[in-house]
Amino acid sequence: MNFVLISPHFPHNYWLFARALKNRGVRVLGIVDTPVSTLPQRVREVLDDVVSVGSLADRDQAIRACGYLIWKYGPIDWIESNNEFWLNLDAQLREQFHVTTGMLPQQLQSCQNKSQMKQKYAEAGIRTARWTVARQEEEIRRFAKECGYPLVMKPDRGVGAADTVRITDDRQLEQVLKTRHEGMILEEYVRGTVCTYDGIVNNQGRVVFATSHTYLGSVMDSVNENGAIGCYSKKQIPADLQDAGKRTLQAFGVRDRFFHLEFFRLSEDQPGLGRTNDLVGLEVNMRPPGGFLPDMIDYANDVDVYQIWADTLLDHDPCYSPERPYSSVFAGRRHGRPYQFSLQELQQRYSEAIVQHITMDPALASAMGDEVLIARFRSEADAIRFFHDCTEERKEDREYGDCQGSAAAQ
Numbered sequence: 001m002n003f004v005l006i007s008p009h010f011p012h013n014y015w016l017f018a019r020a021l022k023n024r025g026v027r028v029l030g031i032v033d034t035p036v037s038t039l040p041q042r043v044r045e046v047l048d049d050v051v052s053v054g055s056l057a058d059r060d061q062a063i064r065a066c067g068y069l070i071w072k073y074g075p076i077d078w079i080e081s082n083n084e085f086w087l088n089l090d091a092q093l094r095e096q097f098h099v100t101t102g103m104l105p106q107q108l109q110s111c112q113n114k115s116q117m118k119q120k121y122a123e124a125g126i127r128t129a130r131w132t133v134a135r136q137e138e139e140i141r142r143f144a145k146e147c148g149y150p151l152v153m154k155p156d157r158g159v160g161a162a163d164t165v166r167i168t169d170d171r172q173l174e175q176v177l178k179t180r181h182e183g184m185i186l187e188e189y190v191r192g193t194v195c196t197y198d199g200i201v202n203n204q205g206r207v208v209f210a211t212s213h214t215y216l217g218s219v220m221d222s223v224n225e226n227g228a229i230g231c232y233s234k235k236q237i238p239a240d241l242q243d244a245g246k247r248t249l250q251a252f253g254v255r256d257r258f259f260h261l262e263f264f265r266l267s268e269d270q271p272g273l274g275r276t277n278d279l280v281g282l283e284v285n286m287r288p289p290g291g292f293l294p295d296m297i298d299y300a301n302d303v304d305v306y307q308i309w310a311d312t313l314l315d316h317d318p319c320y321s322p323e324r325p326y327s328s329v330f331a332g333r334r335h336g337r338p339y340q341f342s343l344q345e346l347q348q349r350y351s352e353a354i355v356q357h358i359t360m361d362p363a364l365a366s367a368m369g370d371e372v373l374i375a376r377f378r379s380e381a382d383a384i385r386f387f388h389d390c391t392e393e394r395k396e397d398r399e400y401g402d403c404q405g406s407a408a409a410q
Contacts (some may be wrong), residue, residue: 002073004029004066006081006090007056009043011364013295017082018046020310027073031056031065049073059092062176066093077101078313082258082287101256101313103286111252111286113157114185121281124251126244126263127273128281134184137177144173150189157183177248183233190273190280193265197237197245198289198297200309202316203256206244209320211297212237213289216331216387228391229369231293232329232383233300244279252284256313260285291364292330292356292374299355299376300328324374329383331390332360332369340392343371350375350386 008018008030015252018028030050032039039050051062051068070076078101079093091105103111110116114131121128132143134153144151144167154164166189168175198212212234216226245261262282269275288294290304297305301324311318332338347354356374373390377383 001026001077002069002075003027003030003078003080004031004069004076004093005047006031006062006079006086006093007033007083008047009034009039011083011291011361013292014082015040015043015046016294016306017080017309020304020306022046022048023307024310024314026314026319028312029069029073029076031069032149049081056086056089059089062086062089063096066097068271070097083289084285084290087287088147103254103257107253111254111284114283115156117281117283120251120284121248124244124247124281126248126279126281129187129190130272131185131187133178134186140177140186141173144170148186152187152189153180153184154187155183156185190264190266190282191268191270192266192280194282195234195238195241195263195265195279196231196289197241197261198259198293199245200305200312201249201254201256202312204316205250205253205255206317207249208312208316208318209305210237210242210245210304211301211324212241213293213296216384217243217391227335228332228388229367230329230331230391232380233296233324233327233389234344235300235324235327235380240279245279248281248284252286256287257286258288258309260287260289291360291368292358292372295356296328296330296374299374300324300326302326326378327380327383328355328374328376328385330368330372331370331387333371333373333390335370338394339390340394341389343373346373346390349389353377353382353386 003021003026005018005028008015009032021028027048028046030047031054032050032052036050036052051065053065055060076097076099079090079099080102081090087108091103091108094102096102110120118128130147134140147169151167153167165176167176195214196213199207202208213231215231217229244263248261249259261284264280264282266274266276266278273280294305303320306316308320353375354373355376358372360368360370360372375386
């Protein structure tokens with residue numbers, strides 16, 4: 001079997017997908033956008049061959065790389081990156097080389113365009129926030145009057161919370177109308193906590209592994225306002241979330257993939273959406289949860305989720321223990337913030353619980369923080385307490401900063 005991995009060197013943990021395939025005797029072929037000589041030794045050891053291109057954003061270069069690998073090793077059986085940024089490239093290359101084990105461009109559209117996601121959520125019987133395509137100004141103003149503030153404007157097709165704006169009043173709406181660009185949608189603001197249904201689905205659409213995370217803080221606020229961000233894993237997946245997740249997967253019809261489905265759990269009654277604790281569909285991602293979250297899954301479940309993924313592609317029904325002995329948690333910290341506890345103090349206080357300290361790549365730091373601490377605990381309460389200790393700021397510094405801000409505004 002010839003398996004082409006796109007960008008197995010980035011993010012830093014994605015070489016583990018190659019290792020998992022290599023463990024099963026698969027020929028693993030990489031396409032990277034960095035000189036081969038600069039790849040870490042661990043990456044080179046798990047790739048049978050690797051082709052370097054000047055830019056993965058140049059589809060023609062990726063096509064030539066695949067063509068070379070086919071000339072050298074024969075037909076390609078799989079093409080995958082597991083990375084949101086390259087899912088389009090994956091699908092285009094599959095279509096170009098008649099690789100049927102994965103999503104093609106047409107199916108991928110419904111998994112990336114938020115407006116099309118809404119239709120699939122509706123098929124699954126799951127409510128979503130009211131929305132409109134942000135085209136005509138008068139239509140946008142009518143929508144704002146109907147829904148009230150706050151509102152959220154975001155790209156119909158985008159990654160993470162990039163270019164996502166919260167609109168709080170008429171004045172801000174008029175400012176946004178002057179600067180908005182094509183391909184944006186406007187949504188009513190949902191008051192709730194983001195929770196996820198994450199896992200792996202096999203070639204029959206059956207979930208073979210699943211877990212769930214609850215966010216502490218907002219990704220949108222983290223990107224736009226440098227707010228605190230983190231999440232912790234649930235030791236038991238709530239039954240309503242599991243049901244909603246499976247119905248969503250069925251509506252999208254995905255096979256042999258990681259999935260990362262996001263829902264709001266309402267923190268208060270919201271007319272037209274539901275009552276407190278109801279679930280509302282946010283968006284779907286047909287790839288692993290981003291960055292280091294696959295590692296968090298390993299820490300919480302005492303498994304190798306990369307290997308479960310590879311085994312699912314090859315065996316379709318891998319065996320593993322469904323126990324979740326821990327709740328894993330991450331806390332993102334930013335340089336220059338007046339935190340209550342220093343990094344050294346946290347490492348001493350939680351020396352037995354901390355499993356990883358990561359200095360984030362700048363490409364991911366805006367959403368996840370400049371430095372990330374990952375820990376695991378026997379209870380969710382301890383995981384949440386750890387997050388607050390990592391992100392709490394000194395009260396006197398916050399008050400002084402508020403005074404400075406008020407004076408500067410006058």
